[in-house]
Amino acid sequence: MSKPNVLIVGAGGVGTMAALSLTLNNKSNVTLVVRSDYDHVMKHGYSIDSAHYGQYKHFKPANIARSVQEANDKMGPFDFIVLTTKNIPDGPITCEEVIKPAVSPGTAILLIQNGIGIEVPMIEAFPQNVILSGVTLIGSFIINGHVENSHFDSLYIGKFDNKNIANYDEIADAKIAEFQSIYQNENPKINSVQKDDDVRKTRWDKLVYNSVFNTTTTIVNLDVNRCQINNANELLFRPAMDELILIANSDGVEVDPKTKDKFLHIGDGLFYSPSMLVDLRKHQLFELEVILGNPLKIAKKNGVSTPILQTLYTLLSMILFRMKEEKGLITVNKEDYKNKNSDDYPEIFHRSCLY
């Protein structure tokens, strides 16, 4: 039996480490899509400094492609697509559009991405493909072709619900087991792949953190600990988490009562910035919809009151609007709004008073 054919889309900290892990195990045929860094990586490979995988000066996976289309033309069809990009459905291109050229009838799609509801457009686009959930704890990042990975590579894989496919559970479980077998190193100190039997709960649990910490720190452009010095734990984080947990409950997921306090103190003594804040500081669009937009849609559907989270979401959507305008992705034509005026308002409330 030939080795499974794996395509990794998203050559960031998570994607490059997945490429390294699969390559070292040598139980699959790996192709990595590298867009902006293509020439540099073809020439020099990646330098990697990993606490558990070791040091590599010029790491290259077996195959590198400039695009998903090129990858498919040269190496397809694929048994697995591992998607490790950010997930921004309101950005210039959706995840579904990105991977479409390489999705074949037998391809399982593993989403190692944040958020809730990310499987919905994916299943809609590829109703007959197995869609898997990956939650990674690897904590790695890449700068100019150099990858830093300080933490143990611990990956949780489970299946999203999909009612389109007959015998879905068996087929999906077999795919999970197959990916575990090609990703798990023989030495359990190198990495760990575990089956996640309750994907929705795992993702809601993580969202108790992400929906509150990533969002707030991004709005104020301040790391988690500086927010906490300002008593954000009690003034904002805890009541916002309460709202998020009520949404999870309305979606049929219970959250351990200890989860809030665990997250509120998980970074005590550290001064660190969540990924959304890092994106803001790099002037990159961030993952608002999958982190907060989708939970709020569920809240609305189920009648859950969320004044705080709705406020955070509205503020972030306006910050994204500003960033998109700065990037030239949208244009505001003031003439379109000129027909409106307020000259009929009483003088006491005339615009001049609006200082």
Next chain:
Amino acid sequence: MSKPNVLIVGAGGVGTMAALSLTLNNKSNVTLVVRSDYDHVMKHGYSIDSAHYGQYKHFKPANIARSVQEANDKMGPFDFIVLTTKNIPDGPITCEEVIKPAVSPGTAILLIQNGIGIEVPMIEAFPQNVILSGVTLIGSFIINGHVENSHFDSLYIGKFDNKNIANYDEIADAKIAEFQSIYQNENPKINSVQKDDDVRKTRWDKLVYNSVFNTTTTIVNLDVNRCQINNANELLFRPAMDELILIANSDGVEVDPKTKDKFLHIGDGLFYSPSMLVDLRKHQLFELEVILGNPLKIAKKNGVSTPILQTLYTLLSMILFRMKEEKGLITVNKEDYKNKNSDDYPEIFHRSCLY
């Protein structure tokens, strides 16, 4: 009878125009405190371009002082102190500290400033002085010694409550009438000074606008109209105004039901930035406490639920914290927080997962 002696503190757009108005009427003796621009103003005066007062190339009030202390030493005691600075009780120096050197037993203090509760520390500091409220609609600003004033100078003066002084109403009303007489131009097309018989209502009404528009636009660094393009009127402004009006009600002030819609559409077709946003963009501390902090204290005292306004306040207090740290006004010593750690948390929620 000699002319009343008037000190103006705050040589911004409002303060310089007040100096011009009083000087043109020639019914008072005007001293203006000019700090950073002193040398320039002493040499060149102000250039002023005003729609109703006219154009002036080298306007100087009768007296200019470098500081409040110097003003008092040379020109005191004063019948009136007109305070037109920003009001930032949590800033490096309070308004009370600023004017203290020039407050004499007979001085009436006129606060032409935004916000609610600004009279409380003022009455505490000067319990035997008359404290007046000024709400101006002048809409003027100053850049490098040049003043632009596009709107009619309409000033509303009233008295704050003060139970310390016997016959307070008569004394305060006499002061209001006196200031009206020295400020009101003989030509009613030049300016207008009207008595404000309900200071608290006037200020709560204006706060329906300021507490919501100034705050939100500052948080997202986007002008009012771009926020409204993102449907902020319905998603955020209107529900936040509802909270503010409930606080006003709890403080005994009714707000006209039309006020919300009036403000929500007062800037239709314009693209303009409230003063707090202008301050943010200039990297200047802004007036959070008098605009939002004081209303929230009243809400807390009266048991009014304010999840949205509390969220806006907490976010802005953290943005102010960031600005103060950037300015060197506060320092974060990370070592102070090092004793805390979270190593006892389960690995699945280890910090590495906090992307």
